[in-house]
Amino acid sequence: MLQTRPDLGAPKPYTFPKPRRLTVGGGTVVAIDVPGQAFASVRLVHPSGGAAEAPESMGVAALTNEALEDGVHGNSSLAPALERHGAEWVSRVTWDGFITGVDAPANRLDDATALLAEAVRSPALRDEDVLRRRDQILERFWLDASVPSTLATRAVGGQLFTGRYATPLSGAPERLKSVDPQTVRDFHASSIAAVAGTLVVVGDLSGVDLEELGSAVFGDAGAPQDAEPTAPGPAPGELPRVVVLDRPDSVQSALLMAHRAPARSQVDLPRADGVSDVLGGMFTSRLNLELRERLGYTYGAGCRFDLRRDSGVFLVSTQVDTETTAHSLTASLAEIERLRTDGVTEGELSAVRESNTVGLPVTYSTARSLAGALVEMVVHDLPEDHIDRLRAGFEALTADDLARAAQEYLRPSEMVTVIAGDAKRLEGPLAEAGAGPVTVRDPETLWS
Template sequence: MSQNRPDLGTPASYTFPRPERTTVGGGTVVAVHVPGQYLVSVRLVHPYGGAVEPLDAMGVGALTSEVLEDGPDGNSSLAPALERHGAEWVSRINWDGFITGVDVPVGRLGEAVRLFADAVRRPALDHDDIVRRRDQLLERFWLEAATSSTLAMRSLGAQLFTGRYATPLAGGPVRLADIAPETVASYHADTLASTAGTLVVVGDLSGVDPVELGKTVFGDTVPAPARVIDTPAPPPGELPRVLIVDRPGSVQSALVIAHRAPSRSQVDLPRAEGVGEVLGGMFTSRLNMELRERLGYTYGAGARFDLRRDSGVFFMSAQVEADTTAHSITSSLEQVARLREGGVTAEELSAVRDSNTVGLPVAYSTARSMAGALVDMVVHDLPDDHVDTVRAGYERLTKEDLDSAAVEYLHPEEAVVVVVGDAGRLLSPLTDTGVGPVEVRTPDELWA
């Protein structure tokens, strides 16, 4: 006997749980109680992202993040110590924050947090461990740069910024190699060891005292200083322009078309990210439909914003067959022009709304994902209702909102184009596009 599939109802509007904020010593605890989430996510957020590193020690944050995993006893001792409590270590740095943490069963939360606090505040910082980690980071840098798309993205910073953003987050091979163990120890003492930060705790907190967790983690540390926000300057040079990073013999090209964007606090997030999704954030986006489905040049093309506290970047990216590189670039720029001139369709508007609202209960179904959202709020000084505000912004998004965003946030006339591929094969056709002056460099010349 056949049955008809029931009709879908209207999705309920999602509401993100309100965190409880408590000042503990020099820091703040941000806690969310989620009944039934017995794997608790703990994150400690410090305002020491790569953007505020000294220019003579670029990459020291990334190296310190790696070294912390050697633990209070050194020699990679932290992971096995945490495993005895069923806990998993987290440590990462981005441009705007230094994030450490653990995911741990609630029944072992106290023991794991005490070990976590020791690992962050009192790591061994053994000389040989630091040198070993530095060498591993250097090796990983070049291994990852062997992937053309990674190399293209890492080449982008110096085309858009002067100062810290011109060098990759990990410091680049030359800068990273110069960091001495003493520099790491000094950096750690001035940042993670002495300042409190913000502790995020998410999970089933029945019977858990977040204040006691804060006391364990913060100890006698002092409040972290406020970060001074200065908009980084652009490098000299004509815009738009093209950089070829030469990879002789390559049969494919990795290309990135990018320009500077406002900082996160300066954009209307649903409008900006919504128009980015129309252009390259969904399978049905215009870049994917053009470069993949119609032209058959690539397996996928995308676009998105990278929004930081003091600046931002908008970029489009794809990997294409070498002989289609020039047309891929001009076709991508044509898609931007059409979006700016003609606006979005009703179908595109609906897809943007649905993709950023309907799936929120699943997106925030774990303690880890909710902790990630709270970390984002802490790093960018966002209000506790940020997720709900953005969701509501998507729900009321109009065609006019996205049409105006395309004009406000997309600026192909200010773009730089980075192509990793065979310069001997690409120089003439890329020059013929008329996009802008073309420069050729080798990977070794990028961070000399």
């Protein structure tokens, strides 16, 4: 006999753990003690992201980040050294940060962090290792770009910005070829080895000496120099406009619509993310219901804000059949205009609140997720109670807030649409769609 499902109670309020912060030498340690969390996460954050790269060395941060995994002895020596302690290497580069770290059992944290310190402060960076890593990035660049959605995403920066953002984060292939091992060593010496950074530590920290841990990682490195963000210039060309990346005989199109957005510090995140959720951030969002459920054009459509220290991008993305590409574009624009004109419903408002608050205890239930939140706070100089403020902001949202956000943050008149697909079959229908002049590009010439 089936039992009656119990009634759900009111969700319990969630408070993000208060981190402990201490200055150690030229760096800062930010830590959250989670009693009983036997697996710990350590992240070292440097402010040397891709946005700060010089034009002649674009991609050097990403290449250096990958080359660190070759360790102090070269030839991918770091991974097996970490494995002896049950630890895993974690690293990535964003536009605004250079992040390295380890995930390790809390009782082996000192050993794993010592290997992190060695890899970051004194890697081998041998010529043969750097060149191998560079060749792997170059090969992966075109392999990934064979996926239409990836190709469109990488191409959109050149349609919105001049300067560094016009080129993909990993660097354009032709430019990356000129980044030699000495350039990597120079970048590492000036921007990584010489800069202490911020050490994020999360896990069961009983018995862990955070000051000693920080000293081991920072050594005698100094504090980073503060740099004032400068908004990049816009790409030339009429707005709105459509760019087709020609993939002859493709039966599908990757459709990406984008416009510039404010910097992270200039955005009211609950309102911006809330209106993005209504438009394309949830399964019940308007774009998904229109393009997937009503029209049957796609398996899914979505949108998001990519917010950086000095600027941002708003993106709408989906993949559709070639024949339905033009109508998918006009239907998406119509949904954006309807949201700007009519605002949101009470049901949509409720869904936004719940999706961004109810699941917080699960979202931040692991050391890795807590460390990820702290890394974001460090990179964007956010207050320690950022998550709590964010939760309170979502809880306080009103329909009027989201209606104003739609007017403020969604700007279809400034939209650039990038479509990876069969230009011969797309150019005519897209010209008739009225979303701006249509230009056709050969993908292989985008970054030459």
